Amino acid sequence: MSTTKKGIGLIDTDIHERVSYKDLLPYLEQPWRRYITDCNWTQEKHMPYTQPAVAGVDRADARVPDGRPAGSDLGFMQEQLLDECGHEYGILTGALDPSPSSMHGWYEMATALASAYNDWQIENWLEKDPRLYGSVHIAAQDPKAAVREIERVGDHPKMVQILLPIDDILWGDPFYHPIYEAAEKHQLMIGMHHNEPPVHFGKWPRYFIEWHTLIPTAHMNQVTNMIFSGVFEKFNNLKLMMIEGGFTYAPFLMRKMDQQYKDLRHEVPWVKRMPSDIVREHLCFTTQPLEELRQWELMQMLEQMGSDEIIAFSTDYPHWDYDSPERALPPRLDEELKRNIFSENARRFYPKLR
C-alpha cells in the first residue's frame, strides 16, 4: 500500500482524464471516424456561460507544459497528482465533453464514441498505471447498445463502475433497468454525475454560479425517484457512487425522505425499508466539491447521516475547484475517520479495489 503524506493509502474517487475527439480516432471504426476527420463533427451546445475561472473548467497549473489541456497526459498527472499526493488508487471519470449520453440524436454515433472512449481509456490509462481504475462510458439513451458495451468491457479487471449521466429520463424509470441488471451481473457500481445543468421549466439557470450551486438538486431528484420507484428492492446489489455533487445535502434528503415515507408509504408498498437505510446501504458520496467545513459541522453532518462510511474522498482533478487531500477536510479529524474517508469507504464500495 502506498501512503499519502497523511500515512493513509489515498483512494481518489473522481479524477477526470481528458480526451479529445481526435484522441479517439484510432479506436473508432468507419464511418464514425470520418465524421470527425472529414466533417469536423462535434456536438453543438448552447450554454449561455462557461466556467468563470481563469483556465475554464481546469486548474491553470494543470495544463500540460507542452500546451495540451489539463488531464490529457498520464506522465504529468502522475507527477502532479498521483505521486505528489501519494495516491494508492484513483478512479477515472472522464472528460469528453459533452458525453455520449447527452447526444439527443444520432445514437449510433454516441454508441461508437462510448466504445472508442473505453478502449482508449483502457489502453492509455488503466493498463499503464496500476493505480488507475476506470469507468465504463455508455450511450444510455439506447439501453440495449449500452448493455452490449457493458458486456464488452465490464469484466476488465480495472473497470469499477458504469458512468450513467443524468438526462431527461429519471433513473427510477424501467427504461434503465437493463443497465442496472448488467451492472449487477458484472459487479460494477453505477456512477451518478450531473450532465447538463438543472433546468427550470426547460430554461437555463441565469448564471453559472446558480447552476453550480444547484447541481445537488439534480442528484436529489434522481435518488428520490430511484428509492420510491423500488429500484433497490429489485436490484439488491446495485450501488450508486454520487459523483461531484458533494454530500452536504444528504442529511436533509435522508431525513426528508424518511418523514415522507412514514407519512405516505402506502403509495409505494414495494419500498420495504426506510429511505435513509437504503441510502446507507446502497449509496456513497464523493466528497468534492467540499465546502469549507469546520470540524463540528462535519461531525454534525455525519451524525445526522448516521454513518461515516458513505463518503469517499475525491479531488475532482484537474478541475478548478479541485479539493486537496491536504486541505479539504478539517485538520484534526480522528485517525479512523480519516482512514475511512480517504481510503476504506471507497475500498468497501468498489470490490475490485482490494
Next chain:
Amino acid sequence: MSTTKKGIGLIDTDIHERVSYKDLLPYLEQPWRRYITDCNWTQEKHMPYTQPAVAGVDRADARVPDGRPAGSDLGFMQEQLLDECGHEYGILTGALDPSPSSMHGWYEMATALASAYNDWQIENWLEKDPRLYGSVHIAAQDPKAAVREIERVGDHPKMVQILLPIDDILWGDPFYHPIYEAAEKHQLMIGMHHNEPPVHFGKWPRYFIEWHTLIPTAHMNQVTNMIFSGVFEKFNNLKLMMIEGGFTYAPFLMRKMDQQYKDLRHEVPWVKRMPSDIVREHLCFTTQPLEELRQWELMQMLEQMGSDEIIAFSTDYPHWDYDSPERALPPRLDEELKRNIFSENARRFYPKLR
C-alpha cells in the same frame, strides 16, 4: 395577548382557508361570473395522482360538520384551530386550487379571480376575526395587472404579504420587479409557496411521495436565482416568507451558496454580501412540514443556520400533514427559543403584527 397552552401567544404563519369558485361569485364582475355560472368553468389539471390521504389534501376531522370541505367555515376553524390552540394571530394563505397565478392562459380571468378572492377573504375572514391576517392573491403572469391589484388591496391593515406562487419564470427575473417594487411600497412581504410540483425536463415526478419530498428543491431554485440575480441589493426592504417547504434544507443551501460565492463571486459583482447573510436578513421559513426532529438535530440545524430568528411556526391547517403546536417541536426546548419560533420571529417579520 392570548396565550397557547404553552403560555406563548402563538402566531401561525400558514393557515389555508378554503374557497370555491362558487364562493367568489358575489365578488366577480361580469362577464367573469357567467363563465362559472353558465359554463361551469374550471381550470383543468392533469396530475397523475392526488394526495394519498383518506380525505385528500385535508385532515379528515377538519371537514365541516355540515359536509362542507375543510377550511371553508370560519366558525369551525375558530373552534378547531384558533381557540383550541390559543392562536394570537394566524396568516391565511388560501386554497383556491389551482391558484390564479397558475393559469397559463386567459390572464384576464385570472386577474378577475384574484380580485374576487381578495375581496372575499377580507369580507369573510379578515374583518370577522381580529386574529386573522391575510395574503394578497395576484395573477403574477400579468405583472401590471398584479401591481394594480396590490395597489387596490395592499394597504388593508390586515394584508401582510403578497402570495407569489412558483411558476415557469424564476423569481430573480426582471419580469417580477414591478411586484417587488409594489411590495416594498405597501410594506408587504412576499410569500413563496410552491404551486405546481417540481418537474424534470417537463415531466411529472412518478409518485406523489416523490414530488412531495422534492418541494424544497423548488424553493432552493428560486432563492438561489434571486440571490445571485441581486434582487435583494435592488430591493433592500424585500422580505420572503418561505411557506410550506420547511426549513431543514436551509443549512445545506446557505453553506453551499456561501462556498460558491467565495469561489465565483466575480461572475455576479452586484451581489455584495455572503448569501447566508442575505438569507438571515431577508428570509424567514415557516416550519411546516416539520420532520420529527430530535432536540439535538434541531439545535444543530439552528447552529448551522447561524440564527434562531428565521423560522416561524405554522400548522398548515387544515391539510393532512398539519403540524400541531403541541407536538411538532421537540418538547424540552428553551423558553426563549420557543417564544421565538412560536411567536416573536413572525412578529418581527410582519410589521403589521404588533
